[in-house]
Amino acid sequence: MATQTIDDLPTPALILDRAILRRNLKRMSERLRHAGVMLRPHLKTAKSVEIGRMAVEGHDGRITVSTLAEARYFADGGFKDILYGVGIIPSKLGAVTELRRRGVNLRVVTDNLAVAKAIAAAAKDGDTFSVFIEIDSGGGRAGLPYPALPGLLDIARVLYEASGVELAGVMTHAGHSYHQSTPDGIAGVAEQERLAIVTAAETLRAAGIPCPIVSGGSTPTAMHSRDFTGITEMRPGVYVFNDLDQEYIGACDAGDIALSVLASVIGHYPHRNQMLVDAGALALSKDISAQEFQPKVGYGTIANPLAAGMAVIECSQEHGFVAADDPLPYGNLPVGARVRILPNHACITAAAYDRYYVVDSDLDGGRSVVDVYDRINGW
Helix, strand or coil: CCCEEHHHCCCCEEEEEHHHHHHHHHHHHHHHHHHCCEECCECCCCCCHHHHHHHCCCCCCCEEECCHHHHHHHHHCCCCEEEEEEECCHHHHHHHHHHHCCCCEEEEEECCHHHHHHHHHHHCCCCCEEEEEEEECCCCCCCEECCCCCCHHHHHHHHHHCCCEEEEEEECCCHHHHHCCCHHHHHHHHHHHHHHHHHHHHHHHHCCCCCCEEEECCHHHHHHCCCCCCCCEECCCHHHCCCHHHHHHCCCCHHHCCEEEEEEEEEEEHHHCEEEECCCHHHHCCCCHHHHCCHHHCCCEECCCCCCCCEEEEECCCCEEEECCCCCCCCCCCCCCEEEEECCCHHHHHCCCCEEEEECHHHHCCCEECEEEECCCCC
């Protein structure tokens, strides 16, 4: 590849700082290794084989995905232990079987007795399945709600007693950790997460049903949990890149955000102290998660701003409206100038792109494109 700088790239473009990425990966890997917990990174954020391989260094290679397209892509990339972390439905079991017949231990998730019975029935035809039971540790999305855990033993018995089915364990996602803004608050959610899945595992074991894997998962709780007792693996995802939401809830620092959107200035409007860039809703997303704790972030903030508070305050499909607390420096940012925008939610922003243009701030401040990583999109 001919040497490029970010000034040579078409805009909008997705920029990944390899130096920050590596620091983020190392920090999480070492934290969990020292805690005696296996890392099963949730690659729904990165959706890239190159990043996935870096993420599992020092661990045993297990990963999590959020779509069957990701499962196929990472299987093609050599990954063998893959948790499909979205509740399975019977019509998708055939796709699961296709990958398992290739020697990939594609594991599935359910919290539903009828689905458990469908899995057991499918296994009677000679195919095998590995299944996690999902627990709701307080986030209110999916899973059997803790502490009641209704139906846990009924679902577990169907799976455990079925020929060709492995009950792999229990899992949860502590999504409510994203609504905390202090390490103490996140640590409190992490303890709820731990108690929910450890209690579920102990309930199964007390009934004579093995529960080998006890799986927690979120970047904030992985970073701020003070007690991993009973947990065997964690599934953080956005930690690989981080974003403004993670910064403002205290899961990372500003210098830990590895992802940005490169955009070009396309218009000056000094009468309203705004400029337009060619990164709008499709390039940035309209996720406003970071606004819960910092309303001024808009749809993304300008990296290394030349005026205080520079942010994309509004966006239409292909236009981003940039404003600031102070007068905008139009002379320093003429039409055609480049800016980098930090995302509110890296997972959603990255989903608009088919590649990462990789730079390295440890080499030349992040000006040169040192690599290009592909990524998988769709379902």
